[in-house]
Amino acid sequence: MHERGAPELVPDAALRAVFARGNRVGEVAREHVPGGVLIEIDWRRLSHAVRETAKVIADGASVIYEACFAESGVFVAVDVLERAGDGWVLAEVKSTTSAKATHIDDAAIQTHVVEAAGLSVERVEVMHLNRECVFPDLSNLFARTDVTEEVRAHLPEVPARVEELRDCLEGDLPDAEIGDRCKTPYDCPFMGRCWPELPADHIGELFRLGKKKREELTDLGCETIDAIPAETSLTDMQVRQREAVVTGEVVVEAGLPERIRDFELPLTYLDFEAINPVIPVWPGCHPYGQVVVQFSVHHEDADGVVEHREWLAEPGRDPQEESIEELLAATAGARRVAAYHASFERSRINELAKRFPQYAERLGDLAAKLIDLLPVVRGNVYHPGFHGSFSLKSVLPALVPEESYAHLAVADGYTAATALEAYLLAPEAMSDAEREKTRRDLLAYCKQDTWSLVVLARALRGLAGGAG
Numbered sequence: 308m309h310e311r312g313a314p315e316l317v318p319d320a321a322l323r324a325v326f327a328r329g330n331r332v333g334e335v336a337r338e339h340v341p342g343g344v345l346i347e348i349d350w351r352r353l354s355h356a357v358r359e360t361a362k363v364i365a366d367g368a369s370v371i372y373e374a375c376f377a378e379s380g381v382f383v384a385v386d387v388l389e390r391a392g393d394g395w396v397l398a399e400v401k402s403t404t405s406a407k408a409t410h411i412d413d414a415a416i417q418t419h420v421v422e423a424a425g426l427s428v429e430r431v432e433v434m435h436l437n438r439e440c441v442f443p444d445l446s447n448l449f450a451r452t453d454v455t456e457e458v459r460a461h462l463p464e465v466p467a468r469v470e471e472l473r474d475c476l477e478g479d480l481p482d483a484e485i486g487d488r489c490k491t492p493y494d495c496p497f498m499g500r501c502w503p504e505l506p507a508d509h510i511g512e513l514f515r516l517g518k519k520k521r522e523e524l525t526d527l528g529c530e531t532i533d534a535i536p537a538e539t540s541l542t543d544m545q546v547r548q549r550e551a552v553v554t555g556e557v558v559v560e561a562g563l564p565e566r567i568r569d570f571e572l573p574l575t576y577l578d579f580e581a582i583n584p585v586i587p588v589w590p591g592c593h594p595y596g597q598v599v600v601q602f603s604v605h606h607e608d609a610d611g612v613v614e615h616r617e618w619l620a621e622p623g624r625d626p627q628e629e630s631i632e633e634l635l636a637a638t639a640g641a642r643r644v645a646a647y648h649a650s651f652e653r654s655r656i657n658e659l660a661k662r663f664p665q666y667a668e669r670l671g672d673l674a675a676k677l678i679d680l681l682p683v684v685r686g687n688v689y690h691p692g693f694h695g696s697f698s699l700k701s702v703l704p705a706l707v708p709e710e711s712y713a714h715l716a717v718a719d720g721y722t723a724a725t726a727l728e729a730y731l732l733a734p735e736a737m738s739d740a741e742r743e744k745t746r747r748d749l750l751a752y753c754k755q756d757t758w759s760l761v762v763l764a765r766a767l768r769g770l771a772g773g774a775g
């Protein structure tokens with residue numbers, strides 16, 4: 308309100324995807340409470356939407372979507388308002404799988420305004436997605452959690468909060484006081500402006516730094532990792548981090564040669580990409596259920612000769628059984644299968660085995676071959692360039708500087724998942740050229756992920772050779 312043109316307020320692609328998902332869930336929710344009247348909202352003419360709502364109520368509508376009310380300068384649009392006897396049921400639609408504490412604020416301000424407008428609210432509900440729902444039966448896609456009691460308990464605080472917010476909006480730009488509020492319940496987009504830039508190797512990079520330890524280090528006057536006195540008690544990992552930052556060198560534990568032994572050649576490297584559609588679209592899937600839609604496999608033989616295999620689902624068809632067939636073919640004959648954070652691959656394989664029992668034995672064999680490079684790195688190696696992160700995108704360029712994702716159009720998992728969802732679930736929104744480019748970009752990204760594993764394992768073997 309104080310700086311409407313702030314660049315931080317322009318939603319990025321990730322936020323736009325969240326909005327689109329919320330809108331889609333809202334639309335589908337209406338189909339689950341049928342027969343209602345939708346109030347069209349023109350944000351430049353809110354009073355018109357309020358008048359329309361009053362008219363629709365007077366006409367006896369039993370269900371209203373986006374029912375609009377404004378009282379004492381506070382405007383609300385109720386997702387679903389249903390008549391119940393002499394009163395009304397107010398439902399707030401959320402694309403989560405449960406009712407959350409943060410939804411109560413939202414429902415409370417709506418109830419406050421709706422009651423101030425003269426309606427009697429009998430019940431308040433959060434209408435959220437139901438994890439038990441399984442495609443193709445979407446009849447139970449939504450569950451409704453009664454939050455009337457929580458909202459009633461909250462209502463007495465609402466008028467004072469409205470006043471507080473109004474004062475804030477009408478006054479000058481308030482002084483920014485940074486704190487937990489900046490991250491709770493969501494990250495504030497202005498953190499880049501309000502929060503001071505931290506020095507390199509700030510203590511915040513320490514692995515699993517608890518609040519107590521952070522306070523202790525701050526009391527000692529340590530802003531950066533290299534300033535932590537040697538006698539300070541730290542975890543083994545944190546000690547390794549301090550040593551790496553102080554020396555500027557990679558630290559390798561004596562246990563690395565033993566831990567890397569499982570990763571001797573020949574070795575197969577595997578990486579999955581999955582999407583988790585909020586509303587399931589394929590048989591057997593739940594809301595937000597992860598579905599493998601792409602993988603990359605690199606085989607490296609005993610002589611270091613590398614072969615690549617890949618698969619990416621086609622738009623418009625269920626990818627699940629095809630993913631199994633392709634995966635089993637691509638990993639046939641593998642001695643061991645290495646992944647990074649392999650619990651993800653293992654979980655997806657186990658889910659597929661459960662859903663397609665005819666493949667359970669072969670998928671079980673594959674799961675048994677999985678080995679994970681992440682704990683090998685985390686437990687034995689620290690490079691100052693990791694900056695506290697063990698993600699492949701942090702570890703790889705630190706240990707193998709000539710390797711990076713910088714040249715790729717899709718260069719991180721979130722972008723990949725968003726592109727995959729657009730490519731597979733809304734291909735009609737893309738031109739042929741866009742579809743082809745997206746496919747190429749996605750294949751290149753996933754291929755880089757397993758190539759990175761090949762290179763990382765080589766680097767670790769090299770470090771193991773010099774360890775101890």
Ligand code: SF4
Pocket residue numbers: 483484485486488489495496497498499501502
């Ligand atoms: S970053 Fe924190 S202090 Fe700054 S505007 Fe956001 S909530 Fe307020």
